[in-house]
Structure formats: structure tokens, C-alpha cells
Amino acid sequence: QKEVEQDPGPLSVPEGAIVSLNCTYSNSAFQYFMWYRQYSRKGPELLMYTYSSGNKEDGRFTAQVDKSSKYISLFIRDSQPSDSATYLCAMTTLNTGNQFYFGTGTSLTVIP
Amino acid sequence: DSGVTQTPKHLITATGQRVTLRCSPRSGDLSVYWYQQSLDQGLQFLIHYYNGEERAKGNILERFSAQQFPDLHSELNLSSLELGDSALYFCASSDWRASGYNEQFFGPGTRLTVL
Numbered sequence: 001q002k003e004v005e006q007d008p009g010p011l012s013v014p015e016g017a018i019v020s021l022n023c024t025y026s027n028s029a030f031q032y033f034m035w036y037r038q039y040s041r042k043g044p045e046l047l048m049y050t051y052s053s054g055n056k057e058d059g060r061f062t063a064q065v066d067k068s069s070k071y072i073s074l075f076i077r078d079s080q081p082s083d084s085a086t087y088l089c090a091m092t093t094l095n096t097g098n099q100f101y102f103g104t105g106t107s108l109t110v111i112p
Numbered sequence: 113d114s115g116v117t118q119t120p121k122h123l124i125t126a127t128g129q130r131v132t133l134r135c136s137p138r139s140g141d142l143s144v145y146w147y148q149q150s151l152d153q154g155l156q157f158l159i160h161y162y163n164g165e166e167r168a169k170g171n172i173l174e175r176f177s178a179q180q181f182p183d184l185h186s187e188l189n190l191s192s193l194e195l196g197d198s199a200l201y202f203c204a205s206s207d208w209r210a211s212g213y214n215e216q217f218f219g220p221g222t223r224l225t226v227l
Contacts, residue, residue: 006154032213043114043202043218044155051213088155092213099168100145100216104154 003027006089006103015112019076023089023103026070030091030101033065035074038086038105047074047087079110115139116205116219124225130191133222137184137205143167144186145206145216146178150199161186193226200224 006023013019021035032051036044050056053067062075072091076083086105115138125131137144146158148171157170161180172178175193180186190197200223204216 036218041221041223043116043204043220045114045218046215049213049215090155099157099160099170101157102147102155104152 003101004089004091004103007106008104010107010109012109012111013079015079015081015110017079017110019079019083019108019110021074021076021087021089021106021108023072023091024070025072025091025101027091027093027101028067028070029093032092033063033072034090034092034100035061035063036088036090036102038088040085044088079108081110081112084109114217114219116203116217118201118203118219118222120222121220122223122225124227125193126227127193127195129193129226130189131193131224133188133190133201133203133224135186135188135203135205135219137186137203138217141205141207141217142184143206143214144180144184145204146172146186146188147202147204148199149202149221155202158188190224195226198224198226 004025034049035047038044048063056063060077064073088105089103090100117136142163144161149155158172160168178188200221202221203219206214206216
């Protein structure tokens with residue numbers, strides 16, 4: 001069993017839709033949870049990170065962490081064509097020296 | 113632009129060969145991480161160096177090795193290449209601490225194709 005599971009999609013939505021991206025994980029020691037966005041043939045770039053459980057909002061993006069269910073989500077409101085990319089979840093523990101565990105990524109296309 | 117540079121951008125080689133991928137971290141970052149990204153496996157952590165010393169190893173094959181030099185740039189050496197080694201190889205850097213969270217900044221990657 002992989003430590004982090006993510007539905008690869010692909011996901012295709014119309015412009016303006018609300019997008020929900022999700023990951024599950026198995027290691028209860030994970031404390032930091034990140035969402036990266038990766039455009040085609042580019043390196044991943046950090047969108048948001050959260051510590052432990054709870055919600056965090058940044059503009060059109062909201063990250064949610066439910067540690068009791070080992071489940072994290074990223075919501076994108078009013079999706080734009082420029083949001084079309086692959087979204088990767090990642091997580092790490094407090095003391096692994098910053099070793100990140102990534103999901104396989106979900107490919108999102110926002111249709112104008 | 114993350115500030116992390118990787119060379120070359122593309123590499124095409126044959127099975128059995130050896131290649132070297134190079135990474136320069138962001139100015140001031142002492143930590144360098146190497147990742148392999150393939151279609152079926154996603155982004156897999158390979159190895160982490162901090163200020164010239166190996167700190168953590170992930171799913172790195174014995175045919176692969178890495179080092180970080182005094183000027184903090186790092187090289188990933190891949191030998192006895194197989195078709196399955198074809199992937200994107202990313203380098204990331206951070207100002208690592210022993211605990212807590214440190215954002216990792218990713219380079220643009222090197223696309224390796226083994227024929």
C-alpha cells in the first residue's frame with residue numbers, strides 16, 4: 001500500500017466550477033500537508049501548506065485536513081483555464097528531515 | 113522561477129550507459145533533494161543532502177548515486193541505465209531544519225530518455 005493515494009483523474013470541468021481534489025494517506029505521523037501545482041513539463045510549485053488538522057484559505061483555494069480520517073482536500077472556487085495543471089498532494093512528518101511523500105497527482109483541465 | 117537550476121533539460125541515451133544530472137540550489141539553501149517522476153509512480157523521493165552530507169535516502173537504486181559539493185551544487189549519477197529509468201528527475205532545495213516544515217523549491221527538471 002502506498003503511503004499517499006491520489007486519484008489521477010483526469011478531471012475536466014467548465015470554467016467557474018468548484019473543483020475538489022483529494023488525497024488519503026496511511027501514516028498517522030504526517031503533520032504537514034502540502035498542495036503543489038505542476039504545469040506540463042515544469043517543476044512543481046507550492047500552492048498551500050497546512051499544519052495538522054483544519055482549514056486554510058488563500059484566495060480561490062481552500063485546503064482541508066481531516067487527520068481522523070487521514071484525508072486531505074483542495075478546493076478551487078471559480079476555476080479558471082489557467083488552473084489547468086496537475087495537482088500533487090504531499091505530506092511529511094515533524095522529524096524526517098523534511099522528506100516529502102507525494103501523491104501521484106490529479107490532472108485538471110478547466111474548459112473555457 | 114524558483115531559483116533552482118538543473119542541467120541538462122533533456123538527455124537521450126542508450127541502455128547500459130551512465131549519465132550525470134546537475135543541480136544548483138537557491139542561493140543560501142543548504143539542502144538539496146532529488147526526486148524521480150514517472151507516469152505510473154508519481155514523484156518519488158530519492159535522496160537528501162544537507163551541506164555536503166547525506167541526510168536521508170528514499171527509493172534510490174544502487175545503480176544511482178549522488179553527491180553535494182562544497183559550493184552546494186549537487187550531481188545525481190545514474191549508471192547501467194535501463195529503459196525503466198526514463199523519467200523526469202527533479203531537484204529541490206530548502207533551508208532545512210531538523211524538525212518542522214521547510215518549503216522545498218523545485219527546479220525545472222531533467223527529462224531522461226533511455227533508448
